[in-house]
Amino acid sequence: MKFSYLSTTMALMALLTACDGDPAAPDYGSNPQLPEQERGLLPSMKIANPAPWGDRQPTVPEGYNITAIATDLGIPRQTLVLPNGDILVAEGRGGSAPALRPKDVIAGFIKAKGTTSVKSGNRLTLLRDGNGDGVYEERTVFADNLNAPYGLALVNGQLYVANQDALVRFSYRDGQTRAEGPPVKVTDLPSEINHHWTKALAASADGRFLYVGIGSNSNITERGLSAEVDRAMVWQVDAQTGAHKPYATGLRNPTALAIQPGSGELWAVVNERDELGPNLVPDYLTSVREGGFYGWPYSYWGQNVDPRVRPQDPQKVASAIPPDYSLGSHVAALGLAFSTPAMGAQFADGVFVGEHGSWNRSVPIGYKVVFVPFRDGAPAGPPIDFVTGFLGEDGNTYGRPVGVTVDPRGALIVADDLSNTVWRITPPQQSPAAEAPPRPSTPTPAGNPPPNYPPS
Amino acid sequence: MAVTVNERSARAIQPFHAVLLAATIPPFLGSLLSDIAYASTYEIQWINFAAWLVAGGMVFTGLALLWGLVDLIRADRRRGRPLIYVLLLLATFVLGLINSFVHARDAWATMPEGLVLSAIVVVLAILATWLGFSSLRVGGIK
Numbered sequence: 001m002k003f004s005y006l007s008t009t010m011a012l013m014a015l016l017t018a019c020d021g022d023p024a025a026p027d028y029g030s031n032p033q034l035p036e037q038e039r040g041l042l043p044s045m046k047i048a049n050p051a052p053w054g055d056r057q058p059t060v061p062e063g064y065n066i067t068a069i070a071t072d073l074g075i076p077r078q079t080l081v082l083p084n085g086d087i088l089v090a091e092g093r094g095g096s097a098p099a100l101r102p103k104d105v106i107a108g109f110i111k112a113k114g115t116t117s118v119k120s121g122n123r124l125t126l127l128r129d130g131n132g133d134g135v136y137e138e139r140t141v142f143a144d145n146l147n148a149p150y151g152l153a154l155v156n157g158q159l160y161v162a163n164q165d166a167l168v169r170f171s172y173r174d175g176q177t178r179a180e181g182p183p184v185k186v187t188d189l190p191s192e193i194n195h196h197w198t199k200a201l202a203a204s205a206d207g208r209f210l211y212v213g214i215g216s217n218s219n220i221t222e223r224g225l226s227a228e229v230d231r232a233m234v235w236q237v238d239a240q241t242g243a244h245k246p247y248a249t250g251l252r253n254p255t256a257l258a259i260q261p262g263s264g265e266l267w268a269v270v271n272e273r274d275e276l277g278p279n280l281v282p283d284y285l286t287s288v289r290e291g292g293f294y295g296w297p298y299s300y301w302g303q304n305v306d307p308r309v310r311p312q313d314p315q316k317v318a319s320a321i322p323p324d325y326s327l328g329s330h331v332a333a334l335g336l337a338f339s340t341p342a343m344g345a346q347f348a349d350g351v352f353v354g355e356h357g358s359w360n361r362s363v364p365i366g367y368k369v370v371f372v373p374f375r376d377g378a379p380a381g382p383p384i385d386f387v388t389g390f391l392g393e394d395g396n397t398y399g400r401p402v403g404v405t406v407d408p409r410g411a412l413i414v415a416d417d418l419s420n421t422v423w424r425i426t427p428p429q430q431s432p433a434a435e436a437p438p439r440p441s442t443p444t445p446a447g448n449p450p451p452n453y454p455p456s
Numbered sequence: 457m458a459v460t461v462n463e464r465s466a467r468a469i470q471p472f473h474a475v476l477l478a479a480t481i482p483p484f485l486g487s488l489l490s491d492i493a494y495a496s497t498y499e500i501q502w503i504n505f506a507a508w509l510v511a512g513g514m515v516f517t518g519l520a521l522l523w524g525l526v527d528l529i530r531a532d533r534r535r536g537r538p539l540i541y542v543l544l545l546l547a548t549f550v551l552g553l554i555n556s557f558v559h560a561r562d563a564w565a566t567m568p569e570g571l572v573l574s575a576i577v578v579v580l581a582i583l584a585t586w587l588g589f590s591s592l593r594v595g596g597i598k
Binding site for chain 2: 041101103218219
């Protein structure tokens with residue numbers, strides 16, 4: 001019996017990792033306290049136990065409204081709101097990294113329990129709300145036969161799609177519900193092994209450059225350093241020629257990219273390494289500096305050396321930039337979107353972050369969408385829960401958030417790749433974009449910040 | 457020609473049990489050599505080899521241990537060398553299992569524990585095999 005086998009395995013693991021103790025609350029913000037590295041005989045694991053939503057719904061802030069605008073998708077990951085309000089959904093499952101060690105066989109089997117078993121969509125689905133009533137009654141397949149599409153960007157009439165092996169584009173005009181033909185390849189993307197297969201995408205405001213996030217080919221170089229050529233970095237791709245250069249490196253798994261309105265600066269959420277303990281290493285949100293090196297694999301959060309990497313590189317460690325903002329270890333941030341005043345006063349200035357949720361931790365963490373408030377263009381304050389309830393108090397997991405997108409008309413679109421749903425959250429007394437309230441002063445999060453949070 | 461066989465010496469180790477027992481040494485020796493190669497070159501493929509070799513050694517150790525336990529339970533005489541043989545094999549299995557978990561760590565996190573455990577496990581396997589081949593004939597079967 002699969003189930004008894006699994007529970008035996010989990011019991012064995014609980015026994016072997018009991019020395020880890022109960023993990024303390026994780027640390028947020030710009031200067032997180034980093035505990036000592038630790039690793040039991042087996043890594044702590046707590047795999048999601050998927051269950052259907054039934055009559056339940058995710059929890060949103062008081063007065064906010066949430067609806068499922070599309071269900072039964074083929075693993076929705078990232079979404080894009082088009083100028084006319086239509087929503088594109090990238091669906092698919094990528095990665096074909098072979099099992100190299102006995103561990104990979106066992107871990108692959110266990111981790112698959114916490115994800116959907118639906119077939120990979122490998123397509124873009126378009127959702128349309130023709131009359132603006134919040135019901136997306138029209139659903140068409142915009143493009144099909146893609147290879148695990150993930151990152152999406154629309155600029156200068158071109159729709160860019162980051163497949164797991166190539167950056168491609170479609171021409172797009174307003175109102176289109178179907179691509180006119182197969183896409184044109186802009187450039188190939190690194191896809192050998194593809195341990196971390198998702199290719200995040202953002203376009204510069206002028207449309208000249210595209211930024212592609214490429215994850216590492218391992219947790220921490222266990223597939224060899226030669227497998228990490230062109231990995232764990234953000235590429236800057238020339239939209240015209242397809243020529244690329246590394247824009248920033250040492251970013252283990254940059255799973256979502258966004259351009260900050262106003263400054264034009266590139267921001268990213270990055271998933272950090274596992275198996276150093278329940279509160280290491282923090283996944284983070286950061287502005288991405290051109291030419292910057294962010295540590296992976298040699299060090300984390302600046303100059304904290306990772307002893308698992310050989311040969312070491314003290315020069316690279318010395319040059320590593322600490323990221324801007326810790327989201328907490330193992331939350332698995334997969335979505336990033338800058339907010340607008342149309343999202344309501346408390347959530348007007350800042351970013352939404354979709355947290356897929358942990359597996360490498362005995363007490364699960366993440367499984368929600370948080371809002372990180374900004375002041376003067378930088379994070380200021382602890383994260384505020386925006387959408388929760390994906391992980392039920394009964395221990396079941398109903399959904400796992402991935403991509404988040406802000407509709408400038410005043411809505412947050414959240415892709416959920418466990419229940420294969422797209423959620424739409426709207427603020428109270430939703431008003432048309434033209435009547436959006438003026439930019440409010442910095443919101444103050446309700447309650448006191450956690451004690452660890454450094455005063456800014 | 458007629459041969460008079462001593463009943464005790466006729467209880468030589470059962471051939472298949474012998475195969476299982478002897479087969480524990482090559483993979484454990486291989487894992488030790490692979491660990492040494494990884495430690496001295498940082499070439500990751502060696503630690504992958506080591507992980508599989510430990511796993512392979514564990515399959516043979518597990519089966520030989522099972523056989524040894526059954527023999528021990530069915531034996532007239534359960535003390536002395538047959539018992540030591542099974543205990544040695546048990547120690548090989550337990551440390552081998554720990555070594556499997558250590559080899560499930562990533563990259564250099566396997567070192568130095570992995571190398572040390574591989575060395576201990578191969579020595580234990582050799583001792584167990586030695587004792588197994590030289591002692592099992594005394595454990596009379598009903």
